[in-house]
Structures are given as C-alpha cells and as structure tokens.
C-alpha cells in the first residue's frame with residue numbers, strides 16, 4: 001500500500017490536537033522511510049522480480065527491523081513518545097497510531113512477508129494479486145480520511161484535488177517500468193515520502209484546517 005497509508009493522516013489530524021498534517025504524513029510512512037534507509041544501507045533486503053505480484057515487483061523477503069509487527073509497535077512507541085514531548089499526550093498518541101497503522105494497512109495487500117517478530121511468522125493477505133480490489137481498498141482508505149479532514153478544511157475542493165492527484169501518481173506505478181536496483185528504488189521511495197509530506201505542508205497551509213480545537217485551550221487560531 002502506498003497512498004492509502006495517508007488515510008489515517010487525514011482522518012486523525014483533527015483528533016491530534018495540533019500535530020501538523022505533514023508530520024502525520026511522515027508518521028504513517030515512518031517504517032517505510034526507515035525501510036528505504038535500511039535497504040540503501042544493505043541491512044534489509046528486497047528482490048525486484050517483475051510480476052512477483054500483479055501490483056508490485058517487490059519481493060520483500062527480509063525486513064525484520066521495519067515491517068515486523070513487533071518492530072512497528074516499537075517504532076510507534078518511540079516516535080509517539082517523542083511527538084508527545086512536542087505536541088502533548090494527545091498528539092503523541094495520534095502519531096503512535098499513525099506509525100502502527102502502516103503495518104495494519106500493509107497486512108491486507110502484502111503477500112506473507114510481514115513478520116510478527118524478527119524474521120519469523122510472516123503474514124499478509126496478498127491482495128496485491130487482486131489489483132482491482134487492492135486499488136479500491138487503497139482509494140477507499142485514502143478518501144475516507146480525506147472526507148473526514150475536508151469537513152473542517154478551508155479549501156475543501158483543493159484538499160480533494162490533492163487526494164485525487166496522490167492516487168493518480170500511484171497509478172503511474174502500474175505503467176512505469178519496474179525499478180532496476182533496490183537502492184535506486186529505495187531512493188525513489190524515500191524522495192516520494194518527503195515530497196508528499198512537503199505537499200501536505202503546503203496544502204494544509206493554504207487550504208487545510210485553520211481552526212484548532214484543542215482539548216484544553218478551546219479554539220485557537222493557528
């Protein structure tokens with residue numbers, strides 16, 4: 001899953017208190033950001049096998065430090081705690097939930113390559129082999145989050161256009177030739193996470209949720 005991960009970022013933005021959307025964009029992809037770094041460092045492993053699944057050429061055969069349930073939960077606690085220092089408990093909890101949501105949303109689409117802990121007991125429901133269902137799920141999760149976010153956005157149309165553009169970018173994955181080498185792919189993935197977070201910053205600044213309803217301080221203009 002790629003853009004579907006951003007559903008929780010949008011959907012939980014308001015509940016977070018004051019955590020910016022771009023931070024939540026990075027949080028939902030945190031384990032993939034770490035994955036890209038560890039692939040480039042040669043610690044985690046991926047093979048690029050065209051046709052490995054109908055939706056993705058990635059044979060993700062070794063990723064215990066980022067995509068095991070245990071590791072994902074640990075990253076969620078670590079980053080949730082750090083975020084809590086900046087944005088308070090509510091914000092920290094939401095950041096933690098966003099981090100762990102990545103594994104939960106990867107579960108239906110990945111083949112059995114997601115370990116429960118270490119490199120063992122791998123799970124995955126394999127919807128990537130049913131591209132239409134996988135795509136519908138991805139779009140559904142993204143748009144559900146977008147709908148929740150847009151309710152309180154200043155520029156609802158702009159927010160929706162942003163979500164649709166993200167989904168459109170995702171569809172180019174189907175027509176683009178598969179990446180040649182894992183490090184190249186990891187670099188590309190990493191750049192796209194940063195670019196999407198930057199876009200989220202811009203979209204929120206211009207068209208996003210302007211009024212923060214803080215649990216303790218009432219309504220404050222941000």
Ligand SMILES: [Zn+2]
Pocket residue numbers: 031032067102106
């Ligand atoms: Zn992932």
